Amino acid sequence: MRIDLHSHSDVSDGTRPPAEVVRLARERGLDVLALTDHDTVAGWDEAADSLPAGLTLVPGAELSCKHDGRSLHMLGYLFDPEEPALAAELARICDDRVIRAQGMVDRLRDLGVDVTWGMVRALAKGEAVGRPHIARAMVEAGAVDTVDEAFTARWIAQGGRAHVERYALDPVRAIGLVRAAGGVCVLAHPRARRRGYVFADEVIERLAAAGLAGIEVDHPDHVPEDRAHLRDLAAGLGLAVTGASDDHGAPTGDRLGAETTAPDAYEKLLAGASGDDLRLPDRGPEPR
Numbered sequence: 001m002r003i004d005l006h007s008h009s010d011v012s013d014g015t016r017p018p019a020e021v022v023r024l025a026r027e028r029g030l031d032v033l034a035l036t037d038h039d040t041v042a043g044w045d046e047a048a049d050s051l052p053a054g055l056t057l058v059p060g061a062e063l064s065c066k067h068d069g070r071s072l073h074m075l076g077y078l079f080d081p082e083e084p085a086l087a088a089e090l091a092r093i094c095d096d097r098v099i100r101a102q103g104m105v106d107r108l109r110d111l112g113v114d115v116t117w118g119m120v121r122a123l124a125k126g127e128a129v130g131r132p133h134i135a136r137a138m139v140e141a142g143a144v145d146t147v148d149e150a151f152t153a154r155w156i157a158q159g160g161r162a163h164v165e166r167y168a169l170d171p172v173r174a175i176g177l178v179r180a181a182g183g184v185c186v187l188a189h190p191r192a193r194r195r196g197y198v199f200a201d202e203v204i205e206r207l208a209a210a211g212l213a214g215i216e217v218d219h220p221d222h223v224p225e226d227r228a229h230l231r232d233l234a235a236g237l238g239l240a241v242t243g244a245s246d247d248h249g250a251p252t253g254d255r256l257g258a259e260t261t262a263p264d265a266y267e268k269l270l271a272g273a274s275g276d277d278l279r280l281p282d283r284g285p286e287p288r
Contacts (some may be wrong), residue, residue, distance in 0.1 A: 001023040003032040003261040005058065005269075006075060006188065006216065006244030009047070012037035012062075012128035015249030021256070026052040028257040031162040032059035032266065034244070036078060038095040040128045041081040045063035062188060063178075064093055066168035067203060069156065070196070074174045074186075075216065078273035079183025086177040093167060094128055100166035101129045107162040108134070108155070124201040124258060131156050132251065158196065172210040177212050184272040186214040186242050191230060192221035201233055213272050218243025220252075240265040 009013035009021045012220060016024070022044075025033040032053060035047045044059045047178065051057050060077040082088060101124075105117050115137045124133040135150035136160045144150045169177075175185045187207060190199045204215065217240070218228045234241045243259040 001031045001263045002029055002257060003258070003263065003266050004244050004247075004257050005028050005034040005060075005077070005242050005261050005266070006036050006062070006246045007033060007039050007256060008246075008248045009035060009043045010125045010249075011040055011043035013130050013248060015251065018043035018047035022047050022051055022055060022057065024246065024254070025256050026055045030055060030059060030257050032056045033256070034060045034075075036060040036062045036075055038062050038128045038130060039064050039090055039097070041090070044081070063089070063174045064166075064168040065171040065174050067171055067199065071168065072171050073189065073197070074171055075186040075188045076174070076178040076183050077186070077269060079178050079181035083181035086181045088239040089169060089177060093169070096167040097129050101134060101163045102132055103164040104131070104162050106157060107164065108138070108143075111161060111274040113138060114141045115143070129130070132248070163233075171207055175207065175211045182274040184213040184269050186216055186240070186269070187210070187212060188216050189219045189221055189246065190215060191223075191226035193223075193226075194220065194221055204233060205237065210238055212239060213269055214240030214242050214265065216244060217241045219246060220255065220258055242269070
């Protein structure tokens, strides 16, 4: 059984529509795929309606959080998207994404970069506009040669000349919101050093005490030494160990299935979620 619990569509910052994501997932031999677009559930229906035979969809989202002023990402799975408190926070985050992105475009233009809000919106087909869309617009404008070049202190990296802070959840609150909505949370890529997502064991222990269900250990941006350490840490805290591609389509090389989750860890996450209505029974098979 091949299980990938972290993927993105063009509803957020991926490059493929949800229907194409699930089709490709099955072509790559996956049995289970979680669709986890940033701060939105807007792709769930299309993914479920287009689900190929033999593939189970786990509905989810990657929640934008912040700890001590640093970005932290939380994967929420199997939650009720209509739970009022969580839905309100997702809407607030998405609204602030637009305000932030507009501010970054303004700063870039002040720095002489010929990008426009229209260019960014055309790239961000969904509601969750983000820095990757701005970076791609910068490439189109000829300001940088690659998306990675945009994510530097010279441009839109955290602390960069055109960077603008945005609203994000406290991770403990995020866990509480997802749990109250019947779902479970997994900490995304906590040792993705190249991207600056490096959190001390003490932070993970605090999140575990707040109800964290798992740690994304097997991720393309994690080196072997960090994977081994995180695996031991998860075992000591009683957390599930997950693996996932964090695929975004073309920008990440269409790597669906590059990393996977063991079936027992998947079952552990399922056991922590509550309510059959959270599993889209009318729009796709249940993820069991």
